[in-house]
Amino acid sequence: MQFLQSVHIDYISKRKKAYFISISLLIIGIVSYIVRGGPNYGIDFKGGTSILIEFEKTITTQDIRDALIPAGYGNSEIKSFGTQNQYIIYIGQQKELSASEMVGQIQQAISASITDVPYEILETDSVGPKIGQELRKAMVMAILIALLLMLIYIGWRFEFVFAVGAVIALFHDVLITLGIFILLNYELSLKEIAAFLTIVGYSMNDTIIVYDRIRENLKIYRSDDLNVILNRSINTTMSRTVITSLTTFVVVLSLFIFGSEVIKGFAFVMLVGIIIGTYSSIFVASPVVFEWQMRHGGRQKLKMAKKKR
Amino acid sequence: MRGKNLFKTIFIIALVVWALYALWPTYKLQTLTTDESEQLDEEGRLVSLRNKAIRMGLDLQGGMYLTYEVDLPQLVEQLARNKDDQLISILQKTREELNVSTENFLDILERCFEEEEIPLNRYWGERGDSDSKVLDELRNEAIEAVDRSLQKLRNRIDQFGVSEPSIQKVRDRRILIELPGVSNPDDAKALIGRTALLEFKLLKDNEVFTKVIDDIDKALARSRGVVIEAELPDTTEVVTVEEVVEQKESNDEVISVNELFGEEEILTTESEEADTALLVDREIFEENPFIALLRDTRQAGKLVSVPIENIKAVDKILEREDIQSLIPPDAQFLWSSETFRIGDQEYRELFIVNNEAELTGRYITDARVTIGSDVQSAGMPEVNFALNRSGATIFSRVTGANLNKRLAIVLDNRVVSAPNIQTKIPDGRGRITGIGEMDEAQMLAIVLRVGALDAPIQIVEERTVGPSLGRDSITRGQYSIIIGMIIVILFMMVYYRMAGVIANFALIFNLVLLMAVLAQFGFVLTLPGVAGIVLTIGMAVDANVLVFERIREELRTGKTVRASIDAGYSRAFKAIFDANVTTLLTALVLYQFGTGPVKGFAVTLSIGVIISMFTALVVTRVIFDYITSRRVLTKLSI
Numbered sequence: 001m002q003f004l005q006s007v008h009i010d011y012i013s014k015r016k017k018a019y020f021i022s023i024s025l026l027i028i029g030i031v032s033y034i035v036r037g038g039p040n041y042g043i044d045f046k047g048g049t050s051i052l053i054e055f056e057k058t059i060t061t062q063d064i065r066d067a068l069i070p071a072g073y074g075n076s077e078i079k080s081f082g083t084q085n086q087y088i089i090y091i092g093q094q095k096e097l098s099a100s101e102m103v104g105q106i107q108q109a110i111s112a113s114i115t116d117v118p119y120e121i122l123e124t125d126s127v128g129p130k131i132g133q134e135l136r137k138a139m140v141m142a143i144l145i146a147l148l149l150m151l152i153y154i155g156w157r158f159e160f161v162f163a164v165g166a167v168i169a170l171f172h173d174v175l176i177t178l179g180i181f182i183l184l185n186y187e188l189s190l191k192e193i194a195a196f197l198t199i200v201g202y203s204m205n206d207t208i209i210v211y212d213r214i215r216e217n218l219k220i221y222r223s224d225d226l227n228v229i230l231n232r233s234i235n236t237t238m239s240r241t242v243i244t245s246l247t248t249f250v251v252v253l254s255l256f257i258f259g260s261e262v263i264k265g266f267a268f269v270m271l272v273g274i275i276i277g278t279y280s281s282i283f284v285a286s287p288v289v290f291e292w293q294m295r296h297g298g299r300q301k302l303k304m305a306k307k308k309r
Numbered sequence: 310m311r312g313k314n315l316f317k318t319i320f321i322i323a324l325v326v327w328a329l330y331a332l333w334p335t336y337k338l339q340t341l342t343t344d345e346s347e348q349l350d351e352e353g354r355l356v357s358l359r360n361k362a363i364r365m366g367l368d369l370q371g372g373m374y375l376t377y378e379v380d381l382p383q384l385v386e387q388l389a390r391n392k393d394d395q396l397i398s399i400l401q402k403t404r405e406e407l408n409v410s411t412e413n414f415l416d417i418l419e420r421c422f423e424e425e426e427i428p429l430n431r432y433w434g435e436r437g438d439s440d441s442k443v444l445d446e447l448r449n450e451a452i453e454a455v456d457r458s459l460q461k462l463r464n465r466i467d468q469f470g471v472s473e474p475s476i477q478k479v480r481d482r483r484i485l486i487e488l489p490g491v492s493n494p495d496d497a498k499a500l501i502g503r504t505a506l507l508e509f510k511l512l513k514d515n516e517v518f519t520k521v522i523d524d525i526d527k528a529l530a531r532s533r534g535v536v537i538e539a540e541l542p543d544t545t546e547v548v549t550v551e552e553v554v555e556q557k558e559s560n561d562e563v564i565s566v567n568e569l570f571g572e573e574e575i576l577t578t579e580s581e582e583a584d585t586a587l588l589v590d591r592e593i594f595e596e597n598p599f600i601a602l603l604r605d606t607r608q609a610g611k612l613v614s615v616p617i618e619n620i621k622a623v624d625k626i627l628e629r630e631d632i633q634s635l636i637p638p639d640a641q642f643l644w645s646s647e648t649f650r651i652g653d654q655e656y657r658e659l660f661i662v663n664n665e666a667e668l669t670g671r672y673i674t675d676a677r678v679t680i681g682s683d684v685q686s687a688g689m690p691e692v693n694f695a696l697n698r699s700g701a702t703i704f705s706r707v708t709g710a711n712l713n714k715r716l717a718i719v720l721d722n723r724v725v726s727a728p729n730i731q732t733k734i735p736d737g738r739g740r741i742t743g744i745g746e747m748d749e750a751q752m753l754a755i756v757l758r759v760g761a762l763d764a765p766i767q768i769v770e771e772r773t774v775g776p777s778l779g780r781d782s783i784t785r786g787q788y789s790i791i792i793g794m795i796i797v798i799l800f801m802m803v804y805y806r807m808a809g810v811i812a813n814f815a816l817i818f819n820l821v822l823l824m825a826v827l828a829q830f831g832f833v834l835t836l837p838g839v840a841g842i843v844l845t846i847g848m849a850v851d852a853n854v855l856v857f858e859r860i861r862e863e864l865r866t867g868k869t870v871r872a873s874i875d876a877g878y879s880r881a882f883k884a885i886f887d888a889n890v891t892t893l894l895t896a897l898v899l900y901q902f903g904t905g906p907v908k909g910f911a912v913t914l915s916i917g918v919i920i921s922m923f924t925a926l927v928v929t930r931v932i933f934d935y936i937t938s939r940r941v942l943t944k945l946s947i
Contacts, residue, residue: 002804002861052778099771100495122778128769131376134411135904142902149894157887191837194899194907198844198914201895205848205888209855212884240858247800247854248847251793255843258789260782262368263840270844 003242007235011282012227012290018283022172025276029179039182042189043125047132048092049099051106052123055085059117064089067113071105082261086122099126139193143174146200154204158211161296165288166207169280173203177273186265195269202248202270203277206241207285213237214286226293230286238282245278314938317931325818328825334361335828356472363828364473365489366835368906369783371776372489373497377462377766379455379482381414382407384764385447389432396432399425414482415444415451454763455482462486462501464759469500469752484766487905490776496748504721504765505756507670509707510662512715512727513640515612518661522613524635526599529626588618588654599626606656609649614656617648623659639664646723647745660724662717667707669761672700672737676757678750681742690750692741694757701737709733720753786839794820794846801850805857807946811932812853815924819849822920823913832916835909845917848892852925855881857947870942874933882926889918 011018033039043050061078064087068074077090091102103124110119147170155163174196181188213233221229252274256267338358341349349355367374382404389396403417410417419440422429429443430436459478466474466486475487491497587602594601602623606614615623626632627642636642645658676694681687696704707716708730717727718741726743744750798816801809823845827834860877868876893915900911936942 054777099768100498104495120775120777122775124771124773126768126771130408130411131770137411138902142898145902146895146898149898150891153891153894190904190907191840191910194837194903194910197895197899198910201892202848204891204895205851208888208891209884212887216880236862237858240854243804243854243858244848244851247797247850248844250796250800251789251843251847254793254796255789255840258785258792259840259843260785260836262778262782263786263836266837266840 003239007238008231009235010227010231011234012230012287015283015287015290018287022176022280022284025176026172026179028183029176032179032183036182036185039178039188040185041132041136042187042192043090043127043132044189045132045136047127047129048090049102049124049126050091051089051103051121052081053087053089053110054120054122055087055114056118058085059087059114061087063114064110067110068106070113071109073106073109082264086261093129099124102126135190139190142193143197143200146197147171150200150204154208154211158215161289161292162211162214164292165285166204166211168288169207169285170200170203172280172284173199173273173276176276177269180272181269184268186268189265191263191266192269195266195273198270199273199277202273203280206245206277206281209240210234210237210281210286214289227290230290234282234286241278241281245274249274314931314934317927318935321928321931324822327829328821331825331829332821334358335363335824338362359473360831361828363824364831364833365779365783366833366838366906366909367487367489367772367779368774368836369779369834369839370489371774371779372487373491374770374772374774374905375486375488375498375501375768376479376770377484377486377502378769379451379458379484380765380767381451381482384451384454385418385433387764388447388450391432395425395427399427415448418447419444451482455484458762458764458766459484461759461762465500465755468755468759469497471497483769496752498768499749500752500755502766502768503756504762505670505759506721506761507673507757508666508719509668509704510643510664510666510717510719511707511711512717513637513661513663517637517640518613521636521640521661522600522603525626525632526597528631528635529599530596532631587622588616602626603659604656606651606658609651609656611645611649611656611658614649614658617655617657620644620657636661643717643719643722643724646720646725647743658724660717660727662719662724666719667716668696668700668703670757671760672696672703673757673760676754678747678754689742690744690747692744692750692754692757694739694741696737696739698737701735704737704739705733705735725753782836782839786836786843790839790843790846793843797846797850801853805947808857808860808933811929812850812857812925814932815853815929816846816849818928819917819920819924820846822924823917826916826920827913832912833905833909834913835906837906838909838913841910841913841917844914845921849917849921849924852881852885852889852921853929855885856925856929860945860947864945864947870945871937873945874937878926878930885922885926889922892918 061080064078065074065076068076068078068089073089073091077088079088079090080086081088089106091106103121107121147167150170151163151167154166177196177199181192186192210233213236214230217224217229217233221232224232249271252267252270256264256271259267346355349358382400386392386396386400399418399421403414403421406412406417406421407414419429422440429440429447430438434443434446455478459476462484463474463476466476466488471488471491473489475485477485479485486501488497589601602615602619604614604616606612627636640661641664643660643662645660648655648657650656674695674697676692678690679693681689681691711730712733713729713731715727715729717724719725725741728742741753744753794816798813801812801816803809805812820842823842826832856877859881860873863873863876863880864870896911896915896918900908900915903911
């Protein structure tokens with residue numbers, strides 16, 4: 001069985017349409033960023049205390065709130081989590097009480113008020129304000145360093161112009177995925193950052209496969225125009241791109257559907273990232289190389305590249 | 310060619326054998342019945358089995374994760390030659406800045422001193438030392454203090470008996486503690502978090518106590534605008550501590566804190582009503598606002614106590630500068646460590662003791678829990694301690710010189726007990742009673758044996774995961790791995806037929822090897838780590854797909870099967886290599902910046918990527934070679 005065996009699509013001439021799509025997606029991301037006032041930071045980044053609690057029977061957030069009011073936690077953020085009567089109670093930063101004292105108070109309050117439904121505290125997290133701030137800084141650093149490493153590695157293994165194309169594609173992927181992530185109001189915590197970094201690696205992976213073919217084709221088809229070579233490279237690697245994306249997408253989808261509730265946000269980032277990453281390695285990374293070469297010295301420079309390697 | 314493949318085949322078979330051997334303990338552990346595991350535990354083999362199996366992160370097996378920060382401002386304050394008001398105020402400023410900024414403490418300290426134009430050598434180091442020299446010294450002190458604290462915490466936790474704890478230093482001044490399987494945060498924190506500074510302080514005489522309380526009472530009444538003298542005909546008649554005994558509980562009513570502090574001074578906690586309500590006797594409150602907060606509890610064998618509702622208010626009053634000046638400079642107020650009840654009301658005892666400690670826990674050589682045998686303390690846990698020789702000398706002198714006085718045993722600024730000194734104690738042995746629960750006594754004994762920390766430590770991050778959440782994560786992780794794998798395997802078989810079967814074999818081999826590496830080298834498997842495994846499955850086939858697509862391309866150009874396979878592998882290599890290196894680079898960055906669970910993800914992802922390169926380039930190649938070497942194929946099932 002084979003598909004996409006002999007496609008002959010002219011991606012380079014369609015690049016304007018691709019730019020339009022990309023820019024629209026970016027704008028959606030920016031708008032949702034502005035409307036929502038930034039990502040919905042999880043406990044890791046905003047600090048405070050959160051308690052994950054599971055009740056044996058169905059219960060409403062109002063029941064929990066009513067139970068917490070006498071203890072003075074009536075204005076906590078309470079939301080349902082997953083499907084199995086699980087709830088997250090979030091309390092902002094408190095100066096005077098330690099996390100376990102707070103958890104103790106909340107436990108008492110719930111036991112006193114909701115007497116007929118047994119419950120279990122599944123998880124508690126308490127993060128000081130400074131830790132959150134530091135983590136945020138560290139994560140931004142991590143993503144930037146990862147991007148920088150990519151830039152250096154591609155610049156070393158390929159031509160500089162490829163590095164530019166790859167890194168623009170990476171920014172493109174991370175920003176659009178983040179935009180959609182914010183739009184759908186997922187919570188951003190450390191695990192999701194890990195997913196974003198994985199997207200960086202994954203999308204890079206895809207892009208390199210195409211670039212590798214361009215590198216090879218530049219040697220073989222010396223007289224062809226750059227856009228012909230780019231199109232041919234994208235087309236011949238197309239079936240691989242699609243198959244790998246598909247298998248990866250499917251396993252992550254299985255993680256998203258069957259995996260633990262805690263890992264859902266992570267899987268979501270990956271799902272979106274795989275789609276966007278695949279798209280960008282076809283419609284963004286190579287067209288950027290083309291665009292750059294057209295403006296800065298045409299085909300001349302890349303011909304030199306051929307001689308060097 | 311043959312010889313090379315023979316070598317590769319032997320290598321691969323050896324790997325399989327090793328992998329199965331490495332995974333055996335994990336398999337064994339997973340399939341143990343409760344009876345079997347109890348039996349193994351008795352024989353003492355369960356621990357070694359656990360050590361050899363794949364280690365689960367706290368998010369999978371449940372447990373506690375605590376990050377402590379050493380209180381460096383406190384440490385440098387202790388190190389200072391003289392602790393004047395200026396130093397205290399500068400340190401207060403650094404403390405505030407430290408809470409909001411991510412800057413290094415010593416940098417902040419340096420800046421604050423520069424702003425005040427005070428040389429650091431006024432407080433630390435030798436006179437005439439440059440700021441940078443003093444800072445270097447302080448830095449070393451800080452590093453040593455953190456290291457010593459780490460060591461002491463490790464000893465405490467070891468003696469407490471948590472299995473496989475992880476205690477490590479992070480970012481200079483933080484200590485990260487992971488306690489698998491511990492689900493009671495309070496117990497663990499009582500053990501770890503306390504400084505455990507033990508001091509023996511003499512109690513002030515009752516007359517002093519009474520006078521100080523009266524002084525505070527008057528000052529407070531005055532500041533509330535009530536002039537006692539004017540209202541009382543006889544100015545000598547003031548309410549004393551003893552008089553409070555007459556007040557009946559039934560007279561108590563609940564007032565708000567604002568009533569005590571007046572309009573302008575409102576407690577600025579994000580407080581609830583329950584926090585600001587005070588329990589006072591309305592009749593005496595107007596004239597004796599401070600005494601109204603206290604109770605005589607001699608019926609319970611305690612002199613003066615405070616209903617717990619009033620403790621915050623009393624603290625608040627005692628902190629006030631005008632009140633501070635009324636307390637003799639050689640005295641201080643301390644609370645009891647335990648609360649007690651009379652009827653429904655809960656109280657905490659209040660003491661006034663000498664500022665200067667007669668003796669500290671530094672001299673303790675041993676501490677053990679015993680059960681009290683006196684009439685009073687029968688059946689109650691107590692801690693017996695032994696002092697070293699110089700400690701014994703001091704103790705002997707102190708007890709000899711203060712017969713019939715009370716000596717408070719103070720732990721971290723809370724009075725554990727305050728026994729009467731009945732005889733001179735010459736042998737350096739003593740006993741601490743009034744501890745409460747057995748657990749508490751055991752922890753006290755541990756911290757006394759191990760010794761106090763150089764500086765207090767504070768929790769900056771605390772996470773607990775219950776065991777059931779971890780179990781749920783594992784089951785669902787297994788589910789998603791199995792389902793994801795079945796889909797990928799089916800797809801590969803349908804799409805690449807025989808070659809797909811080979812790739813599937815490589816995929817399963819990949820997974821087994823990945824788990825074996827985790828088990829053998831003691832890497833920790835976390836929940837994101839499980840996600841990393843899932844992702845590896847998806848990406849592992851990538852290398853095979855690349856090779857297969859290349860082989861198909863070569864076949865299309867009319868090459869023979871053998872030549873196509875050779876060309877396919879060699880041409881795909883560069884792309885596979887470059888693509889995987891970038892993934893490895895991001896995993897490396899993640900490992901560097903991430904915390905525990907995220908590190909786990911970086912680990913499984915990197916191992917998965919490396920192994921998948923090996924399986925796709927070497928293992929499948931050997932199989933292809935084996936098939937094509939037996940007979941010349943004209944058609945390849947790919």
